[in-house]
Structure formats: structure tokens, C-alpha cells
Amino acid sequence: MLPELFLTFMKIGMFTFGGGYAMISVVENACVEEKHWITHDDMMNITVIAESTPGPIAINCATFVGYKKRGLIGAAVATTGMILPSFLVIYLVARFLDSFLEISWIAHAFEGIKLAVGILIIDAGVKMLKQIPAMPVPRIVMACAFAAMLLIDIFALRVSSITLLLIAAAVSLVLFTISQNIEREGSQ
Amino acid sequence: MIYLELFAGFLKVGLFSFGGGYASIPLIRDVVMSYGWLSEDMLTYMIAVSESTPGPIMVNLATYVGITQGGMPGAFVATFAVVLPAFFIIIAIVAFLSRVIENPYVAAVMQGLKSCVTGIILATGVHMVIRNCIISKAMTESGAPAAGAGGAFPVDIRAAIVTILLAGIYYGSRKLKRAAGKRKGLTPIQLIGISAVLGMIVYR
Numbered sequence: 282m283l284p285e286l287f288l289t290f291m292k293i294g295m296f297t298f299g300g301g302y303a304m305i306s307v308v309e310n311a312c313v314e315e316k317h318w319i320t321h322d323d324m325m326n327i328t329v330i331a332e333s334t335p336g337p338i339a340i341n342c343a344t345f346v347g348y349k350k351r352g353l354i355g356a357a358v359a360t361t362g363m364i365l366p367s368f369l370v371i372y373l374v375a376r377f378l379d380s381f382l383e384i385s386w387i388a389h390a391f392e393g394i395k396l397a398v399g400i401l402i403i404d405a406g407v408k409m410l411k412q413i414p415a416m417p418v419p420r421i422v423m424a425c426a427f428a429a430m431l432l433i434d435i436f437a438l439r440v441s442s443i444t445l446l447l448i449a450a451a452v453s454l455v456l457f458t459i460s461q462n463i464e465r466e467g468s469q
Numbered sequence: 470m471i472y473l474e475l476f477a478g479f480l481k482v483g484l485f486s487f488g489g490g491y492a493s494i495p496l497i498r499d500v501v502m503s504y505g506w507l508s509e510d511m512l513t514y515m516i517a518v519s520e521s522t523p524g525p526i527m528v529n530l531a532t533y534v535g536i537t538q539g540g541m542p543g544a545f546v547a548t549f550a551v552v553l554p555a556f557f558i559i560i561a562i563v564a565f566l567s568r569v570i571e572n573p574y575v576a577a578v579m580q581g582l583k584s585c586v587t588g589i590i591l592a593t594g595v596h597m598v599i600r601n602c603i604i605s606k607a608m609t610e611s612g613a614p615a616a617g618a619g620g621a622f623p624v625d626i627r628a629a630i631v632t633i634l635l636a637g638i639y640y641g642s643r644k645l646k647r648a649a650g651k652r653k654g655l656t657p658i659q660l661i662g663i664s665a666v667l668g669m670i671v672y673r
Contacts, residue, residue, distance in 0.1 A: 294523060294524055295523050296523060297523055297524065297525075330559065330562055330570065333487075333570060333579055333583075334487075334555065334558045334559070334562070334570075335483065335484055335485055335486050335487050335554055335555060335558070336483055336486065336527075336552070336554055336555020336556075336558065336559075337486075337493075337525030337526075337527050337528060337552075337555065338525075339524070339525050340525065340528070340552050340555045340556065341555055341559050344555065344556050344559040344560060345559050345563060348559070348560055348563050348564070349563070353560065356556065356559075356560055357556075360552060360556055363524075364524065364528055364548060364552065366523050366524060367522060367523050367524020367525070367528055367529050367532065368524075368528070368532050368544070368548060370522045370523060370524070371518075371519075371522060371524075371529050371532040371533050371536070371544075372532065372536060372541075372544065374518055374522065374533070375532075375533055375536040375537060378514070378518070382514065386669050386673075389668050389669045389671075389672040389673060390665035390666070390668045390669050391513065391514055391517060391665070391668065392668045392671075392672045393631060393664040393665050393666070393667045393668020393669065393671065393672070394513065394514075394516075394517040394661055394664050394665050394668060395510070395513045395601060396598075396601055396628060396631050396632045396635055396664055396668075397635050397660050397661050397663075397664030398494075398513055398516050398517070398597070398661075399594055399597035399598035399601055399632070400594075400598065400632065400635055400636050400639060400660070401491050401657050401660065401661075402491050402494055402495065402590060402593060402594035402597060403591065403594035403595060403598065404491070404594075404639070405488065405490060405491035405492040405494075405590055405594075406492070406587055406590035406591035406593075406594050407591070409487075409488050409492060409583070409586070409587040409590065410587050410591065412583075413583070413584055413587060414580070418580075418581075418584075419580055419581070419583075419584040420584070422581055422584040422585055422588070423584040423585070423587050423588045424588065425588065426584065426585040426586075426587070426588025426589055426592070427587075427588035427589075427591050427592045428588075428592075429588075429592075430495075430588060430589045430592035430593065430596075431592040431595065431596060434592060434593065434596040435596065439503075441499060441500075441503060442485075442495065442496055442499045442589050443481055443485060443496075443499070445585055445588075445589060446485050446582055446585050446586065446589075448585075449581045449582060449584065449585030450578045450581050450582050450585075452581065453577050453578055453580060453581025453582075453584075454574065454577055454578050454581070456577075457573070457574060457577035458574070461573075
């Protein structure tokens with residue numbers, strides 16, 4: 282069982298380029314349809330959980346399936362299997378990247394890629410923007426974070442984005458608690 | 470102690486990266502640049518490399534930064550740290566906390582974090598695109614634009630045109646595919662391929 286978990290997730294890890302949602306269907310195919318390790322409902326649940334928790338979706342899926350099948354050890358084995366291929370590939374890339382970048386046409390290609398990456402990041406942001414509920418607090422938090430981060434970037438301020446995240450979490454918690462209290466008083 | 474720094478830095482990335490994929494780049498960028506592990510250019514190269522190699526971007530970048538800063542043990546520590554939060558959060562949820570996520574207070578904090586991450590991602594993307602399209606001589610060493618240098622920012626017309634072209638291709642393909650009844654347009658990896666070809670032609 283453990284070797285099978287390891288090999289299956291190693292295979293998944295080997296063929297998921299770019300990561301993200303593309304790999305959900307790969308996991309579903311392998312773990313639900315082929316191996317019957319988890320049900321289709323389980324897969325839906327893990328997708329929802331993955332969306333509201335941090336970390337790569339691929340890792341969330343591997344940990345979930347491994348844990349369901351063989352507990353903590355299963356989770357560790359499946360997650361390790363998932364990571365191993367990318368770890369080895371990047372290890373090789375790291376050894377050759379510098380000499381690779383000295384080739385001029387490759388350097389030119391990367392000049393173009395740099396421009397595409399900016400667009401892709403904005404696109405990722407817009408996709409997440411569409412998921413923000415149409416309520417004042419999340420929208421204001423988003424707008425303030427946008428303005429603050431832009432200022433930090435433009436003026437190269439030494440403020441970590443993690444500071445912004447912690448402030449946002451605290452503000453959201455306080456505002457939610459206040460709104461709950463108002464609601465409670467209103468219903469009394 | 471580089472291993473401890475790698476561990477702390479990538480633990481932060483793993484702990485706060487909601488959304489996955491490109492959405493995790495602003496946070497990674499913040500961490501690797503504040504520790505001085507990667508330059509902006511090198512980060513861009515590695516994003517492109519991560520796209521064309523298997524595995525999640527976050528894991529790829531952790532492994533790469535780990536290798537360059539601390540060899541094989543460094544790669545191990547950084548990769549371990551980036552995966553650790555997701556690993557334990559999922560186990561905690563499956564094992565005994567399935568109700569926690571539904572708790573309204575936890576949900577409010579999660580929503581706050583997600584909204585904030587969205588703002589951070591958008592700002593980083595916008596700043597990246599603008600900075601790409603400004604001739605870099607107008608920048609000071611710190612990466613901030615030189616205040617009032619000649620009044621206006623010299624625009625790098627070549628970069629601006631390529632950027633607009635790429636955005637047009639990306640969103641245009643989505644519109645076309647949707648009109649044809651298909652769900653998706655170009656994938657990120659396809660856009661990166663096109664941008665590489667354009668780069669080779671334009672910057673020759």
C-alpha cells in the first residue's frame with residue numbers, strides 16, 4: 282500500500298506542469314477512478330478545503346489521500362512522492378541554469394517571458410478578486426492592501442507583506458466580532 | 470545561520486500563500502528579495518523554469534533557492550518548510566477540526582487573509598508591468614523610480630508594445646474560445662512560450 286501511494290503520487294508529481302487547478306483532474310483520475318482510494322465527494326471536499334487553506338493544491342491533495350489511506354505515515358509518503366520529481370528536476374536545473382542563461386537567444390527569450398509573468402500575476406489576482414464576496418469589509422480590506430502594497434513596492438519600503446496580512450486578519454476579526462455584537466443586541 | 474533563515478522564510482511562504490500558482494509569487498518575491506536570496510531578474514527566470522518543469526511553483530522555487538543558498542541540505546530545509554504548513558493544516562482538518570473551518574470567526578479571519586492576499590497580488594502584478602515598461606536607467610539602486618528624473622518616466626516602448634500584445638493575445642484567446650463554446654483560452658505555459666518567441670524576435 283505505502284509503495285503504491287508513493288509511486289502513484291510520484292507519477293502525478295512528474296506530470297503536473299504549472300501546478301494549480303490543472304492537477305485536480307489528474308488526482309481525480311488516479312485516486313477516484315483508477316484506484317478507488319477516495320470517493321468523488323471526498324475530492325469535492327478537498328478542493329473546497331484547498332481553496333480556503335494556504336499551500337499548493339497538489340500538496341493538499343496528496344496529504345489528504347495519504348492520510349485517508351494510511352494515517353500520518355501515508356500522508357508523509359504521498360506528499361514526499363508528490364514533491365520528489367520536482368525536487369530532482371530543479372536540482373538539475375540549478376546546476377545548469379547559469380551557463381544556460383549566457384546563451385544570448387535564451388537571454389532574449391527570458392526578456393519576453395518577464396513581460397508575460399507580470400500579466401499572469403495580474404490575471405491570478407483578478408481571478409481571486411472575482412471570488413471576494415460583495416460585502417464592504419472584504420472589499421475595503423482588499424482595496425487597502427492593494428494601495429499599501431503598491432506604495433511599498435514603488436518606494437521600496439521595508440515592510441513585509443506578511444505584516445499586511447496579519448493586520449488584515451486582525452481587522453477582519455475585530456470588525457466581525459463587532460458586527461456579531463450589534464446583531465445580537467438588535468435581536469434582543 | 471542560513472538553514473534557519475531558509476526554514477523561517479519558506480515557512481512564512483507556505484503559511485500565507487492562498488490561491489496557489491501565480492498567486493503565491495508576490496509572497497515568495499517579498500521573502501526572497503528581503504533576504505537577498507534572488508534578484509528580480511533571477512526570480513523571473515525561475516518562474517519561467519517552474520512553469521516548464523513539473524510540480525507546484527512554490528515547491529520549485531523553495532528547492533531552487535535552497536540549493537543556491539545552502540546546497541543540498543538547504544534545498545531540503547526550504548522544501549520541507551514550504552510544504553509543512555499545508556501538510557499539518559490538512560491533517561488537522563481531516564482528523565479533528567472539520568468544524569473549525571465552518572466556525573464564523575475562523576471564516577472571517579480566512580476571508581480577511583484572502584482579501585488582503587488578493588490586493589497584494591494585484592499590486593505586485595501592476596507594479597511589475599509598469600516597471601517592466603519603464604527604462605531601467607530611471608531607477609535608483611533600490612529599485613524605486615528616481616524622484617522627478619527629468620519630470621516624466623522614460624517609457625520603454627518596445628517592452629510596452631510587447632506587453633500590450635501579450636495581454637491582447639491572452640485575453641483575446643479566452644474570448645475567442647468562449648465564443649466557440651470552449652471554456653479556456655491559452656494556458657499560462659502557452660503564453661510563456663509565445664512571450665519567449667516574441668522576446669527572441671524583438672530583443673535580437
